[in-house]
Amino acid sequence: MTTRNPMKDQVAIVGLGSTGFTRDGDRSPLAMALAAATEAIRDAGLTAADIDGVVATSEPGADGPEVIAAALGITEATHHTKPTPVAMFSLLDAARAVFTGAADHVLVVTPVVMGPWNSRRAADDPWRRGTRSSILPIPEDAGKAAAYAAWASRYIHEYGASKDPFARIAINSRTNAAHNPLAAIATPLSFGAYDAARMIRDPLNIYDMDLPVDGADAFVLTTAERARALPHHPVLIHAATSGIVGKNDEDQLVGLHRTGQHVVVEQLRRHSDLWIDDIDLFYPYEGFTIITLAWFENCGFCPPGGAESFLREHWNDDAQRIEIDGRIPVNTHGGSLSEGATRGTGHVREAVHQLRGTAGPRQVEGAQAALVTPGGFFFNPQGAVLRRA
């Protein structure tokens, strides 16, 4: 548990690209990765010749960094890795490569691909049938995605919570998606529609979980110093980490009072000069709504079990969205409940857009700092404090 953070403010995110996300994709994973990558490199004011690091998330069905490098016409690279999915694993890897001098301009590509394991539509697509998981699913499994419904039941039991705070997370995302052209689903959601929704894994319904989509995000990272010469105002990685507890098998986790989220928050607080009173934007992951309630509580906005009253008190009823202290909006792009299962890349992309002032109709004026917390409870909690240079 180190307090050292020599990387503080030394690495900048300077390029963004995204295909947007869809439930009706007809492009290959490589085509999506390349579309996002070329956009991000151009956005950074660079060319393929400048890129000397390629980080390609090891998403099932997606291509490795060697394929991306060849397809983009990158000359040579001295850093090439394929980290586990969920946004910060790849971004942390790229940032550390820049900071250590392994590479100067690192491209991160994070495609997501609907597969026959998570989508009936994808199972009917002959181009996707080859990508198949070797483990056959069984109903009696509290691992993987189902774990979030199982622990949501425990949360409701321990705190006597209602579904109201879950509904507010889902509605907030859909409200904010209205002005995000990248979103797969941007229709507003009402409390009535939420309450009437089809149960998938009771206590979670169809609006409590993100849906599989096709699409890709891409980022370019370089040193804070080089960033000053590039077209956009640099956004610096002030602090960033991932975190797990040792006993993290989904159904063996001791309890929600001690998960990887707590490890992430404690590490960020040791490494960051800025915390929740200093930020202008909050991007808690909401691939499952229960995850978001936990991020609110674990980041210290409210005590354990306090999300229900906190969200009610910080709800803008006219706008139908969360505004912390009337000031800090949450998931301004509509999150994963609107863009789909992007594994938090959208949360990072949107934070960077906001901090450099390129968020268009969603722009929060004067935003200087953002807290981004992708990941869930078990093997992928992570977080970052990003700030405008």
Added chain:
Amino acid sequence: MPENREDDQQLIDRFGGHGINRDNAAHFRGRLERRLLMSRCGDCGRWQHPSRPMCPDCWSWNMTPEEVSGRGTIHLLMELHQGPPAEGVDYRDGHPVVTVELEEQPALRFTSTVTADFPDDDLEIGAPVELEWIDRDGTPMPVFRTRSA
């Protein structure tokens, strides 16, 4: 014990959907005899699930499969309204999946379903349960039934 490839292949074929491997094979062999086996450390006595080759508490490799009582309380509970097809599973009214905290050790848990005649009123977190065996696709499967506390 020498490896018996034919035997191993049969076990793998029967439990292919469960992520069976060398480290948890004894647990699945136990199921065929309707015994719920979990890995226990011969040195510090701690139980471990899922089975792994070394004790995380004392780094002993002296791990042996032992039978648990199967008594415990429901710790996590969900009702699936969709999911993979399986014999005897009807998602229309919600298929219950319970994670039971076993009485052997805090946070030692096993996930399964409950018997078909489990009273709806008893299906809640904290409810006391005990083990029962049913058959699915001709293979024994550990599930839970209600018990008086």
